[in-house]
Amino acid sequence: MIEYGHFIGGKTVKGTSGRFGDVFQPMTGEVRAKVALASAAEVAAAVANAKAAQPAWGATNPQRRARVLMKFLELAQRDYDKLADCLAREHGKTIADAKGDIQRGLEVVEFACGIPHLMKGEYTEGAGPNIDIYSMRQPLGVVAGITPFNFPAMIPMWKFGPAIACGNAFILKPSERDPGVPLMLAELMLEAGLPAGILNVVNGDKEAVDAILDHRDIMAIGFVGSTPIAEYIYTRGCAAAKRVQCFGGAKNHMIIMPDADMDQAVDALIGAGYGSAGERCMAISVAVPVGKKTADTLIERLIPRVESLKIGPSTSGDADFGPLVTAAHLRKVKDYVALGIEEGAKLKVDGRNFKMQGYENGFYMGGCLFDEVKPGMRIYKEEIFGPVLCVVRAKTYDEGLALATDHEYGNGVAIFTRDGDAARDFAAKVNVGMVGVNVPIPVPLAYYTFGGWKRSGFGDLNQHGPDSVRFYTKTKTVTSRWPSGMKEGAEFVIPTMK
Numbered sequence: 001m002i003e004y005g006h007f008i009g010g011k012t013v014k015g016t017s018g019r020f021g022d023v024f025q026p027m028t029g030e031v032r033a034k035v036a037l038a039s040a041a042e043v044a045a046a047v048a049n050a051k052a053a054q055p056a057w058g059a060t061n062p063q064r065r066a067r068v069l070m071k072f073l074e075l076a077q078r079d080y081d082k083l084a085d086c087l088a089r090e091h092g093k094t095i096a097d098a099k100g101d102i103q104r105g106l107e108v109v110e111f112a113c114g115i116p117h118l119m120k121g122e123y124t125e126g127a128g129p130n131i132d133i134y135s136m137r138q139p140l141g142v143v144a145g146i147t148p149f150n151f152p153a154m155i156p157m158w159k160f161g162p163a164i165a166c167g168n169a170f171i172l173k174p175s176e177r178d179p180g181v182p183l184m185l186a187e188l189m190l191e192a193g194l195p196a197g198i199l200n201v202v203n204g205d206k207e208a209v210d211a212i213l214d215h216r217d218i219m220a221i222g223f224v225g226s227t228p229i230a231e232y233i234y235t236r237g238c239a240a241a242k243r244v245q246c247f248g249g250a251k252n253h254m255i256i257m258p259d260a261d262m263d264q265a266v267d268a269l270i271g272a273g274y275g276s277a278g279e280r281c282m283a284i285s286v287a288v289p290v291g292k293k294t295a296d297t298l299i300e301r302l303i304p305r306v307e308s309l310k311i312g313p314s315t316s317g318d319a320d321f322g323p324l325v326t327a328a329h330l331r332k333v334k335d336y337v338a339l340g341i342e343e344g345a346k347l348k349v350d351g352r353n354f355k356m357q358g359y360e361n362g363f364y365m366g367g368c369l370f371d372e373v374k375p376g377m378r379i380y381k382e383e384i385f386g387p388v389l390c391v392v393r394a395k396t397y398d399e400g401l402a403l404a405t406d407h408e409y410g411n412g413v414a415i416f417t418r419d420g421d422a423a424r425d426f427a428a429k430v431n432v433g434m435v436g437v438n439v440p441i442p443v444p445l446a447y448y449t450f451g452g453w454k455r456s457g458f459g460d461l462n463q464h465g466p467d468s469v470r471f472y473t474k475t476k477t478v479t480s481r482w483p484s485g486m487k488e489g490a491e492f493v494i495p496t497m498k
Contacts, residue, residue, distance in 0.1 A: 002033035004179050006042060006203055007186040009049040010196025016042060021176045021205065026092030026323040027313040029361030033090075035179050038204035043171070043211035046200040050142045050169035051217050053197030058139045058167035062116040065165055069113050071192035076106055079188065083181055087153055088314035090178035092323040092363065093276045095315060098153075104443070105157030108464045111446040112165035118469045119166065128495065131481045137473040139167030140219040140243070144212045146233065147182070148225045149175035149325055150279045150385075156182050158450075159222050160199055162468035164189075172201045173212060177325055179203050213237050220472065222463070223247065224281070226383070227409075227455050234458035245459035245471060247452060249383040250411030253286045253404040254440060255426070257397065257417035258294045264438070265416045266301045270320075272414075272440035273389040274309055274367050277321045278333075281456075282412045282434075282441045285384060286373075287391045288400045295393045299348060299371050306349040306367040306389070313359055323356075323363040324386060330363045333386030337368050340379040340390075345370040351387065375403065383409070397422060405431040411452030414440050433457060 004023065005014040015036020023033040057065070076083065080102065087098040112118075121135040145159030152174060160170045174182035179201075186201045202208055212218055213236045220243035223233045227248030237244035254272070256265045272284040287302075289295035312319030324330045334352050341347055351366020365387060373380050373390040380390055394400040404413045414436035415426045423437045433453040436442030444450055444465070451462025461471040 001031070002180075004033055004035040004183060004203060006036060006038060006046070007183055007199075007201040008042075008046045009200070010190050012183070012187075015203070023090055023177065023179065024326055024363075025089050026325055026363045027089070027315070027359055029327065029363060033180070035176050035203050037176065038202045038208040038211075040207060040211035043202055043204070043208055043215065046171050046202045047142055047215050047217050049197040050171060050200055053195055054139070054141055054167075054169035057169065057195055057198050060167070062119055062165070062167075065167065066113045066115050068189070068193045069109050069161065069165060072189050072194075073106060073109055073113075075188045075192055076102070076185075079184070083153065083184055085315070086180045086184065087178070088322070090180050091149065091152060092314050092325050093279075094312075094319050094322050095317070097276050097321070098314075101151050102153045105151075105154035105161075107446040108158045108468075109161040111464065112161040112468075115165040115469075118466070119473065121475070127479075130484075131479060133477065133479050135475055135477045137166070137469070137475055140472060140474055141168060142171065142217050143168045143220040143472060144171040144173065144218050144222070146173045146209055146212065146221065146223045146225070147175060149177040150276070150281070152178045152181045153185065155224050156185060158463050158468075162464065163472045164194070164198060166469060166472040168472055169198045170200070171212060171218065172199065173204060173208050174201065176203055176205055209233070213240060213242075216240075219243065221245075222471070230458055231455075243471065245461055245463070247281070247457050247463065248455060249409055250281045250283075250452060250456050251286060251380070251383055251407055251409045252282060252284050252412040252414070253288050253400075253407070254284045254413070255394075255397075255400040255404065255415040256287060256289045256294055256298060257415065257419065257422060258291050259418045260294075260416040261418070262297055262301060266298070266305060268414070268416065268440035269302065269389065270305050270309070274306070274321055274387045277324050277365070278387040279325065279385055280441075282443055284414065284440050285388065285390060286380065286403075287389060288394050288403055289391065290394050290397055290400050292393070295391065299391060302369055302389075302391075303348055306351075306369045309367045311354060311356065311364055311366055313356065313362070321387065324365060325363070327363055329385070330365055333365060333384055333388065336379055336382075336384045336386070337388060340370050340373070340377065343377040343379065345373045345377060345379060345390070381408070401426060401430060405429070408454055409452070409456045410454035411456035412436070412442050414438075414442060
């Protein structure tokens with residue numbers, strides 16, 4: 001039995017709270033490990049280590065900080081298979097999907113290696129009579145990230161990569177459901193040359209989260225998870241005068257126009273709707289075919305594809321997706337399917353009774369497909385986070401546009417069409433933060449920013465890209481004038497350009 005503690009001050013330490021949580025192996029249903037759940041005192045110890053180490057790291061020039069990240073990238077490639085195996089065993093996603101999780105995180109670290117350029121300020125010579133003005137970006141100090149179970153490699157790296165590159169020290173509170181990979185990443189950062197105390201990993205539950213929110217020395221917090229918790233963290237963190245960015249739930253729509261390439265659209269829905277067992281904040285969970293003929297054709301094509309999905313153990317080489325993360329989450333998803341039937345939606349494919357031979361205690365579920373879902377139904381309004389696709393029929397393009405625009409979540413959306421005018425109009429008008437045109441999961445590359453709108457995102461700045469540097473730094477502006485150009489005597493009016 002593995003026992004996970006914390007990573008504080010450059011060392012792996014055992015938990016002292018006396019509280020532990022179970023870490024399951026979803027493909028077998030067995031308990032793989034015990035994870036220590038930190039007390040407020042343990043969080044405070046991590047913050048103290050970070051606060052002591054940060055000034056020297058912040059004073060290290062950006063190029064040297066980038067070299068540490070470059071070495072980390074090299075070490076992560078060395079241990080790629082080891083990281084992917086641990087991730088698959090604790091989360092449940094397939095090895096191939098786990099490698100994608102790791103790769104998308106590493107791409108943000110690659111972006112952060114450009115920090116010598118990204119942190120450059122501005123300079124104006126002669127802004128006034130013998131006056132020069134320049135700005136500089138400086139680290140905030142100690143910052144923190146609270147990250148979810150569904151991307152245990154990618155989202156921690158999205159957070160700590162840019163933050164550490166900017167000269168901050170970082171406290172990571174990963175999900176207690178799959179803590180193995182975050183701890184491995186911290187060890188690799190230390191091996192890459194990161195000073196002890198700059199990256200600390202504290203495992204825990206709400207007690208650890210609240211300790212992070214309330215600690216006066218933590219200057220900024222980033223979070224990804226469900227909307228209710230995002231709103232809680234944003235409200236409490238802002239009340240404590242911290243800089244906060246929080247990303248919550250999603251209900252991502254894909255509009256299928258009558259002129260769309262139906263083969264392409266069906267392939268996109270199968271991959272984006274059922275990949276990773278639907279446990280993605282960018283999963284397509286609502287298909288919106290426009291027109292009866294489009295809808296009938298879509299359903300006819302989808303049914304056999306959903307029925308033939310390959311579900312298998314996480315270590316399988318040919319499975320389309322693996323088990324869900326916990327037995328409790330599996331029950332929750334199945335309850336949503338039962339609710340959809342009660343609400344009057346037509347369940348065309350029912351995967352609730354799927355059993356994996358040889359893995360009967362694993363947390364498996366087959367794909368489910370609903371047709372004739374209505375906007376008032378809970379299965380449409382709420383995030384299911386499982387292998388369940390809802391088809392909501394729209395009579396017109398405007399009706400489809402309105403569905404995505406009016407939904408309380410605004411994370412991602414896609415349109416499939418051959419019509420450039422329709423695509424351009426949709427991208428301009430839809431009230432959603434990330435848009436795909438014939439791209440089902442429109443996650444921007446690392447040098448663009450990632451973030452949803454409405455109740456999918458709280459805060460003014462998004463993840464990765466230029467926004468990450470803005471979030472993890474503060475701007476200082478200096479106005480200078482030297483004695484040879486100064487007038488004698490006091491000036492009592494505010495300086496102007498007149």
